Amino acid sequence: MLLRNKTVLWRELDGEAILLDPKQGCSYNLNQVGTLIWKMLDGKHTTADIVEAICEVYEVEPELALQDIELLLDDLRSNNLLSNGVSPAHPGE
């Protein structure tokens, strides 16, 4: 299961999320797809769940959705925006 870093402050405005990492003083802007993914990083959803949710909302192939999700997760991980100690989930978990 995937979980966002609980110390990160965030707010969704008109479907786009703004994230603030208080420790680094850095802010991030997520588009609507990124925001959908971010909101599902609640410790209750797998990557497969997120792929399914994106394919429901947007007309996109699962493979492409998965590719986008993994890119974003890598970004989030490298910026310490994902919670430590939670193993990255994979499709089929």
Add this chain to the structure above:
Amino acid sequence: MLNETVFETAFYDLPGQLLSKVYFFHDVRVTCYTNHPWVLATLDEMLGLFPEPAQLQGEITYSIVCYERDSLFPLQLPRSRVRTDTMRLLTNTILIYYRDPNDTIEYQKYMALPPVNGTSLTVISRSQNILLTQLEMPEKYQASFLRRYVFLLALGQAMGRFGFEPCHAAAITTPWDSQQGALLIGVSGSGKTTLALGCVSMGWGLLGDDLVMLRQHAAGALISACTITHEVSVRPDSLELWHTLAFLRDYPADPRDKRYCSVEQVRPGAARMHTPIRLLLFPSLSTETTSRATRLSKAHTLQMLVDQCLSKLQARPQSQEKLFLMLSRLAEQAPGYQLAIARSAHDGPQIISSLLAGDTYG
């Protein structure tokens, strides 16, 4: 543990007679003590404009004590401390923020880098509304520096206890309604002071040209901009742009070539105390011949607010969360625009009028 008794040690063997005076800073009573008459005269200029409020929200005790040299300061930085931020201010002047490991006391220390300034150390108790600034003799400082970067930063920090959040921005109100306020947010040199002073020249009200405070007075109320000082600082290029500032040419300039005066000198009746924020502007200077406003999404507006207003000064997580929440509400409360200011800047006030009237751009 810092308490009143510890603060009182600052007054043992005090050089000079102790003077006191009561001021009001919005709805907070500020009782000031000092051993130097010049300090009281300066505080009169800074705080004398604020009327006594109908309802008082709280009190602050602010002591400003002057010594021959900084080694005589009774309160020094503790051995165990956390450095939270460093700011380079005027030429050769550095401000360093510290806190104690228990997060009960904040320190604002100005490095002594001659010949510009002496040294000062401000000590702020988080648990009590007490603050103390220790100065080497004020003659060593420029008056504008002490007002803007020592006294007001200390008071602004202490006002956080009463819901005020200092914000690096200019704030103006329309000529037709002082409840229609715009916040101009940007780094130094982005044009916010130039534009704000141009608006004042054309009949607008001014709350501050560089630093104001944000406050949501009650749950559900609109977030307001509140004045922190009615002193304005003017760059040489603004003197050329706005004829109402021409009188400042004869005024002495500081090392950054800025001249200082009160907003009432720019235009009598222009000073405002607080106003609800209806418009958020992020100015930048452009080389175009006409100014241009571009609408931002709410999320982009919030990100720009966060980038400009939320620094490591709010190092405590609770403070960061509080300010982030306030900025989120502000992004929902008022539309945000990037404003590319033309060389002449003369069309800026008209564009801001149109935006406040609800005309669409971008």
